[in-house]
Amino acid sequence: MTGGQPTFDPKNPDFETRVRDSFARQPFMAHCNITMPVVAAGYVEMRVDYDRALTQQHGFLHGGLVGTVADCTAGYAAFSLMRAEDSVVTVEYKINMLAPAHGRTMIGRSRVIRAGGSLMVCQSDLYVLSGQEDGASEKHCATALVTLMVLKNTPDAPPE
Amino acid sequence: MTGGQPTFDPKNPDFETRVRDSFARQPFMAHCNITMPVVAAGYVEMRVDYDRALTQQHGFLHGGLVGTVADCTAGYAAFSLMRAEDSVVTVEYKINMLAPAHGRTMIGRSRVIRAGGSLMVCQSDLYVLSGQEDGASEKHCATALVTLMVLKNTPDAPPE
Amino acid sequence: MTGGQPTFDPKNPDFETRVRDSFARQPFMAHCNITMPVVAAGYVEMRVDYDRALTQQHGFLHGGLVGTVADCTAGYAAFSLMRAEDSVVTVEYKINMLAPAHGRTMIGRSRVIRAGGSLMVCQSDLYVLSGQEDGASEKHCATALVTLMVLKNTPDAPPE
Amino acid sequence: MTGGQPTFDPKNPDFETRVRDSFARQPFMAHCNITMPVVAAGYVEMRVDYDRALTQQHGFLHGGLVGTVADCTAGYAAFSLMRAEDSVVTVEYKINMLAPAHGRTMIGRSRVIRAGGSLMVCQSDLYVLSGQEDGASEKHCATALVTLMVLKNTPDAPPE
Secondary structure, eight states: OOSOOOOOOOSSTTHHHHHHHHHHTOHHHHHTTEEEEEEETTEEEEEEEOOGGGBOTTSSBOHHHHHHHHHHHHHHHHHTTSOTTOEEEEEEEEEEEOSOOOSSEEEEEEEEEEEOSSEEEEEEEEEEEESOSTTOEEEEEEEEEEEEEEETTOOSSOOO | OOSOOOOOOOSSTTHHHHHHHHHHTOHHHHHTTEEEEEEETTEEEEEEEOOGGGBOTTSSBOHHHHHHHHHHHHHHHHHTTSOTTOEEEEEEEEEEEOSOOOSSEEEEEEEEEEEOSSEEEEEEEEEEEESOSTTOEEEEEEEEEEEEEEETTOOSSOOO | OOSOOOOOOOSSTTHHHHHHHHHHTOHHHHHTTEEEEEEETTEEEEEEEOOGGGBOTTSSBOHHHHHHHHHHHHHHHHHTTSOTTOEEEEEEEEEEEOSOOOSSEEEEEEEEEEEOSSEEEEEEEEEEEESOSTTOEEEEEEEEEEEEEEETTOOSSOOO | OOSOOOOOOOSSTTHHHHHHHHHHTOHHHHHTTEEEEEEETTEEEEEEEOOGGGBOTTSSBOHHHHHHHHHHHHHHHHHTTSOTTOEEEEEEEEEEEOSOOOSSEEEEEEEEEEEOSSEEEEEEEEEEEESOSTTOEEEEEEEEEEEEEEETTOOSSOOO
């Protein structure tokens, strides 16, 4: 994205509660050590702390995890702008790996770049932190474009 | 891919051992319940059996897992065609989600569609099985195009 | 696409006329020497004969033309399955260039791989022909995954 | 891209001449009315003025043209950072169409986001201008991620 970023008026004032509730109902997030420190209207940030179970053959955080965070941050950035009665599904995404996810923490940030009535498009950027908390440096390790669909009048949970 | 698929002469006759050894050194594969029933020259198949820890908010296998299998099957399909002294890295991939991964097992199949000296391109297709083992039906749940780079004279393991 | 391909029942029996009429109203098609020899339900084929005006700096057919054909064949493959009152728009596509488009003719073939009510996904494959008409060989020069949206109750023409 | 953008030291001080010379040898650029007002190290801008021959069935600039500009701006942004003896080829790209290219002029801007020794990744953004030159407003109509390969010791022209 060049230049400034759009700001959004959320359609659901309780969007943060709704996003956090949905996130908490995804067992795969905890299984992958993924937390969600920031939820704003059209913007979400996730974080993964290193664990050996999450690595690939070189000891870096696994590319599958990088893709997972690219997709999920986008999904919730889009979801944050939807009405309380709608839910979200990923249509497709494309991700470029820019550097190995070699570090103690990975940060994912996604923002909505087009908020349509039926489709939303987000850009997700992934960073790895190396060094210590003071003076850690971020390395841009992946970037993704994600297309999401608004599922109108569809609950974000399985039928009971 | 229209029509028949290319067949390949592997450059390393021990490719299957090399692929299986690399797979075994990826902790994230076991963490995600991923197995690899088939390794052929330019073709790899993986399988994930349902586990609640691997699901998203509707109880389906998580999209991040679908992307992980799309990427990893492609990586090993490409790796199977490389020389014994080379290794592989994912450059980028694009995945279209065609249906929810709603089933007891997901199968991923990837084949090399272009085997260049520096870059390889694979197509990965993902299927979910529903019903019982006898008479189970496969549903096409995702398709991906994956670009991989040959890392020449580079070991597939961290430095000791 | 592995295995067989789906067959489709078109919702509009006059789909071929509708596709050909829309194609004829696109000035850029003639400008780029693009013809459309085959229109079937969920499948479209286009053809471009070499012209120096369509080339890049090495004298091959331009990559922009390859992308154009990947996108347009997909658009009309999807359009062929829509109702007479709907129209189509490309949401996004991803294309891998597999070989230079070095030949006297390029052929593009696209088929629908998922026909949803709101979104369709197509796979487009591009080939260049070299040699003479008798005994010409096809080279696979690009493959693409294209996502298209159904614009319900929307005419395929500008307002008069 | 979040945050600031990288700046680059070009390896070839004459990069602008080299980029402009290559552009001039692409007949498809003039055929599509494409000009290149800006060439910087790792950044290129192209422009297309409306012509009816370049439109699709609704009278907007054709999506194939949007993809062409996304790809070509990226190609030259990458090429600007290469050594004088290397050339560039597009590996793949992915483009999201954000709005119809409905306007009198389209602007494409691409910047390198990763400059590796073998591969480069660029992000291209496309805008349409509507209204008059004074007070025209830009609409973001597409965004793309493009992967390019460095062809080492390869001339940017056909053999004589």
